[in-house]
Amino acid sequence: MFVWISGLFLLIVLSFIHLTQGQADYTVSQLVKEVWVEGRIQDIVLSLRLPRLAIGILAGGALAVAGAVLQTLTNNPLASASTLGINAGAYFFVVASMIFFPSVLGDFPFLVALAGAVLSSVLVVALAGKQMEPVRVALTGMIISLLFSSMTGSLQLLFENQTNGLFLWGSGTLVQLNWNGVSFAGPMIIVLFIVTLGLAKPMDILSLGEDVASSLGQNVRVVKLMAWAAAILLAATTVSVVGPIGFIGLMAPHIVRMLGISGHLHIFLQSFLWGSVMLIGADVLGRLIQPGQEVPVGAMTALVGGPWLLYLAWKTARTHNKGDRQMGGTLKPVKLPVVISIVTILIIVVFALAFSYNGMAWSLEWLKPVVWNFRVPRVLTAFIIGVMLALAGVLLQGVLRNPLADASVLGVTSMGGAGAMLLLVMIPAIPVQFMPFGAAAGAAIALCIILLTSWKNNFQPMLVALMGIAISAFGSAATQVFVVKAKLAVAAALVWLSGSTYGKGWEDVQLALLFVAILIGPAIYLTRSLDALTFGDDVAAGLGLSVRSTRVWALVIGVAISTAGVAIVGTVGFVGLVAPHIARRLVGFRHLPLLIVSGLLGGLLLVSADFIGRIVIAPKDIPSGLVVALIGTPYLLYLLRKMK
Amino acid sequence: MNKYVRTILLVALSAILLVGCSSKKTEDKGSVNEKAESSVTITGSNGEVTLDQPAKKVVVLEWTYAEDLLALGIQPAGMADIQEYHNWVNIDAELSDDVVDVGGRQEPNLEAIAALEPDLIIGVSFRHDAMLKDLEKIAPTVIFNPYPEDESIDLYQEMTTTFKEIAKAVDKTAEADKVLADLDAKYDEAKAEIDKADLKTKDIILTLAYSGPQAPEIRVFTPNSMASQILEKIGLKNIHVPDQFEVFGSSTFNVEGLTKYENANYLFTVQADDNVYEKQLKDNAVWKNLNFVKEDRLFDLGGDTWLYGGPLSAETLLNRIVDTMVNK
Numbered sequence: 005m006f007v008w009i010s011g012l013f014l015l016i017v018l019s020f021i022h023l024t025q026g027q028a029d030y031t032v033s034q035l036v037k038e039v040w041v042e043g044r045i046q047d048i049v050l051s052l053r054l055p056r057l058a059i060g061i062l063a064g065g066a067l068a069v070a071g072a073v074l075q076t077l078t079n080n081p082l083a084s085a086s087t088l089g090i091n092a093g094a095y096f097f098v099v100a101s102m103i104f105f106p107s108v109l110g111d112f113p114f115l116v117a118l119a120g121a122v123l124s125s126v127l128v129v130a131l132a133g134k135q136m137e138p139v140r141v142a143l144t145g146m147i148i149s150l151l152f153s154s155m156t157g158s159l160q161l162l163f164e165n166q167t168n169g170l171f172l173w174g175s176g177t178l179v180q181l182n183w184n185g186v187s188f189a190g191p192m193i194i195v196l197f198i199v200t201l202g203l204a205k206p207m208d209i210l211s212l213g214e215d216v217a218s219s220l221g222q223n224v225r226v227v228k229l230m231a232w233a234a235a236i237l238l239a240a241t242t243v244s245v246v247g248p249i250g251f252i253g254l255m256a257p258h259i260v261r262m263l264g265i266s267g268h269l270h271i272f273l274q275s276f277l278w279g280s281v282m283l284i285g286a287d288v289l290g291r292l293i294q295p296g297q298e299v300p301v302g303a304m305t306a307l308v309g310g311p312w313l314l315y316l317a318w319k320t321a322r323t324h325n326k327g328d329r330q331m332g333g334t335l336k337p338v339k340l341p342v343v344i345s346i347v348t349i350l351i352i353v354v355f356a357l358a359f360s361y362n363g364m365a366w367s368l369e370w371l372k373p374v375v376w377n378f379r380v381p382r383v384l385t386a387f388i389i390g391v392m393l394a395l396a397g398v399l400l401q402g403v404l405r406n407p408l409a410d411a412s413v414l415g416v417t418s419m420g421g422a423g424a425m426l427l428l429v430m431i432p433a434i435p436v437q438f439m440p441f442g443a444a445a446g447a448a449i450a451l452c453i454i455l456l457t458s459w460k461n462n463f464q465p466m467l468v469a470l471m472g473i474a475i476s477a478f479g480s481a482a483t484q485v486f487v488v489k490a491k492l493a494v495a496a497a498l499v500w501l502s503g504s505t506y507g508k509g510w511e512d513v514q515l516a517l518l519f520v521a522i523l524i525g526p527a528i529y530l531t532r533s534l535d536a537l538t539f540g541d542d543v544a545a546g547l548g549l550s551v552r553s554t555r556v557w558a559l560v561i562g563v564a565i566s567t568a569g570v571a572i573v574g575t576v577g578f579v580g581l582v583a584p585h586i587a588r589r590l591v592g593f594r595h596l597p598l599l600i601v602s603g604l605l606g607g608l609l610l611v612s613a614d615f616i617g618r619i620v621i622a623p624k625d626i627p628s629g630l631v632v633a634l635i636g637t638p639y640l641l642y643l644l645r646k647m648k
Numbered sequence: 649m650n651k652y653v654r655t656i657l658l659v660a661l662s663a664i665l666l667v668g669c670s671s672k673k674t675e676d677k678g679s680v681n682e683k684a685e686s687s688v689t690i691t692g693s694n695g696e697v698t699l700d701q702p703a704k705k706v707v708v709l710e711w712t713y714a715e716d717l718l719a720l721g722i723q724p725a726g727m728a729d730i731q732e733y734h735n736w737v738n739i740d741a742e743l744s745d746d747v748v749d750v751g752g753r754q755e756p757n758l759e760a761i762a763a764l765e766p767d768l769i770i771g772v773s774f775r776h777d778a779m780l781k782d783l784e785k786i787a788p789t790v791i792f793n794p795y796p797e798d799e800s801i802d803l804y805q806e807m808t809t810t811f812k813e814i815a816k817a818v819d820k821t822a823e824a825d826k827v828l829a830d831l832d833a834k835y836d837e838a839k840a841e842i843d844k845a846d847l848k849t850k851d852i853i854l855t856l857a858y859s860g861p862q863a864p865e866i867r868v869f870t871p872n873s874m875a876s877q878i879l880e881k882i883g884l885k886n887i888h889v890p891d892q893f894e895v896f897g898s899s900t901f902n903v904e905g906l907t908k909y910e911n912a913n914y915l916f917t918v919q920a921d922d923n924v925y926e927k928q929l930k931d932n933a934v935w936k937n938l939n940f941v942k943e944d945r946l947f948d949l950g951g952d953t954w955l956y957g958g959p960l961s962a963e964t965l966l967n968r969i970v971d972t973m974v975n976k
Contacts, residue, residue, distance in 0.1 A: 052904055181864075298900070374762040623750055
């Protein structure tokens, strides 16, 4: 009861403050007096401020309830519409349809968002497998999010003018101009909420375990299906009206449970209330920080929610102690020389193609200044960076004993991006060349957090992966805030963020080679210890290996390599994930051959991506980060499916 | 633990040093060709750029500078984002069909630029600073910054300075002076017409609107912007005063923010396929009850009136203002 009253009280107070905020400055007494008579103030309150408040309450509640449902369904404290990739999928669909079919979006924004939400959640569920094991679900959701957001980012880059207004919405905003949003979303959310409340009892039973539930005569499949549908619909409804807002769905149910609420009926009811409180609170806070300016509310929730997620990840990992998983890999490796020679031939072919074609005309004069100055170093940089990212992937996957780990999953990449953007916001005049410093700082912070939090647990793979996801979510949220703050100057930053081998010259080749020369030695040296680690911590320790120092070193070297790559070409994802996988299927799981073959494959992948990005819409460029995502994801999805 | 922290620091430090060393190599392009009588020196945000002789083939990477060339009667050899240019910029001088598209403004295609063998490349600071070195490998490159951080420079002043610099580069200084003088004459004409017209008020705000999916964003131009300076020259008064210095010359508002200015005339541009006034604001009570809406003091300048740009855009803006305000 006390929880109810305090929640309602907070909601009322916050709502009142919320109504007093806006670009037209009216004092509270003016508002209170004149809102009752026809006129300007009444217009503003009725047609702008009240709908905004209403949509905030509805959206906050809907997201929180969806989060609560998803957490029970997946038995996963880290589940929510944003961590499962639902928001990113819905948002991508909205952006894509806005560019390609503007009239469709105008008529059916909800259907478009719903299609995206359904697609991404089906992908996540199908790939994560029936057990819904928390880390696997979270990682899969993360990868799906990564895929969709990299595609969204690239679209925004390519269609700069059409998507100008989308930055704000991209991180969620409550701005409303009339009651249309409320009258559309309101009934949907209320009906879905009632359906969810009806599901509370069955879900209480379900949480005892599926076997118990079915032995009690419950039709588990129907209940689960309905619960999934309700959660996805709730999330899609909110995305279509207010854009993707993260963290509410994650935090609100936890806060409710922490307040001592149990039983799904009460959890759902209270989640709705506290979700509203949190979202309205975040909106109030955003407008307090920058009066008269629109700070996206999604960014505010992320700033508060990021550290919270970190804490949650830490707690979760401590209770789930078994995180080891099979790395996969063929037991009948193809002979190394065979693999290497085939891959080398492929590389030579792709190099020859890339050197000879600029998208419009073929030419074999590789030494002509135009080609020699621009095309050749660009291709070489792409190759070397590809190698580096793949090496980092091998090390990080080896140390975390998780085939889905790479720099982006560890949060290193997204914190790097956030660091670079922060630099740009603080010093708007700073040349883009200096952004790598920001990136290095951001990546270092991410690594420090991982090292500090995982030290006691002996770098338990599960914990590291979860911390990584949390850091990564925080980093990309922060990046969003900075993108909004930096406004117009953002185009250059976005190019860099999405990863681009554009305009790389001989200096970049030298720099990349230097990095490789420094870091390859330690990487090779580490392969033996990593081999020992594959047998498990106990065996490795029995063999006289210091498990902890191996982990620290592999993490540090892996992060250093990928940060060096990020410093040169920006945040190219997927290479570090995909290349080691393919290699493992070719040469098995011993790390030295793995390292060599992965490196070659990574280089091959990025050179191909660069080539494709250069020629498809020549003379314009598609950032190679996007192309890699497009090439790499189908493979990754196929692989996830196979790794039951 | 200390040992590890130290190694991490070392790795980070060496990485930073490496990046630092490589980017510090500033190029020394000293040897100015003394013997060339006809050499010209122009000044951009990247310093002084000297050409042996006035440029004939120019590649422009930003619309404004293409427009500057057109005003001087010169077609650029190559230009970025030609298709979008036609959507947003409408000026009297036509861009010839044989101008080569060199890719996007953000990441222009270096090979395509090089293939044109230009004498000069013109870029804009907020997009092309990072690739200056690459561009200089192709041809002398000058970068301009249309949005100086210095509050005392108004953006109109910046436009004319840049225009004159570009004119110098292509040896058309006399033409540039004439264009600007003609423009000044037009301001006076326009001012006379505006004075004659029976306007209820000369207070105005000038906006450019575009939409997010559910909320329009409205850029309201500040007195510092080029467009606003033009308005002042023809006797109108921009009454928007921003709370803080806006580098890009506009503040972003939603409809609530417009209530402050409802007694002014409302000048606007909006893209036809993104008409937020028709689609999103039409039924909004606040919008409908703004004085300038109720009294029909809305002046549509057309979506292709570029509120940035050079002297020709300025002229288009001026003509459109006179057309809509005097003849309404």
